[in-house]
Amino acid sequence: LTKTLLVTTIFAFSSAFVPHIQQRAHSSFLTRIKSSIDLRMSAETLDPSETACVFIEFQNEFTTEGGKLHDAVKECMEETKTLENAARFMNFARDQGCTIIHCPISFEPGHKEISSSPYGILAGVKEGAAFTAGEWGAEICDSMKPAPGDLMVKGKSGLCGFHSTNLDFLLRQNDIKNVVLAGFLTNCCVESSMRTAYEHGYKVYTLKDCCAATSVAGQQAAFEHTFGMFSVPTISTELLSSIKAPVTA
Secondary structure, X not given: OOHHHHHHHHHHHHHOOHHHHHHOOOOHHXXXXXXXXXXXXXXXXXXXXXXXXXXXXXXXXXXXXXXXXXXXXXHHHHHXXXXXXXXXXXXXXXXXXXXXXXXXXXXXXXXXXXXOOOOOHHHHHHHOOOOEOOOHHHOEOHHHOOOOOOEEOOOOOOOOOOOOOOHHHHHHHOOOOEEEXXXXXXXXXXHHXXXXXXXXXXXXXXXXXXXXXXXXXHHHHHHHHOHHHHOEEEOHHHHHOOEXXXXXX
């Protein structure tokens, strides 16, 4: 596929679900979830030694002009200031002593890891040869480059950050209790990782202003309708004030 067709495939995958979600009114159940989240965030403190910040697919294919999927997420990135917020949050969290984990996706040339008859979002990835290992598109973008001491997830060739990777191992080896998520796509890999982290018993926080989807509407729908069931939806500025080392006598 050409770059244009690849972007079209990703748009179609996302937009198929958005209109239906948008038409549904907030239920009282979700409203109660949101209210309880707002109250918890005002009082919570996250111990940096127990907190990992997982940055999902901040790679050139998404983040940078010329990336095969950049046009698909550009509008949402500009709306949320994804890169600026994520870089600021990452640097602050690192300085405070949080564990910083980068979670890229990549495929060997030919994308043989993916089925010969794929469908959905992975079909577009394979046909467009996106995130090919060793190529510029699969590299982490300049503003989010790993620093000494950061950890790198290995083996991600699907949507969830846990499935097929060493992410859970890294979290448990570092005695992590709190997992903060940011990255691409909001309603795909971020949400998949969020659900699994929740199932694994971690306390999960998802940063709306450090994520991006293929549309602003899709981003908003995910944040308003599903994130509160599997994480504490928040923004980077709120969480910055919550990351504090415990005071010792």
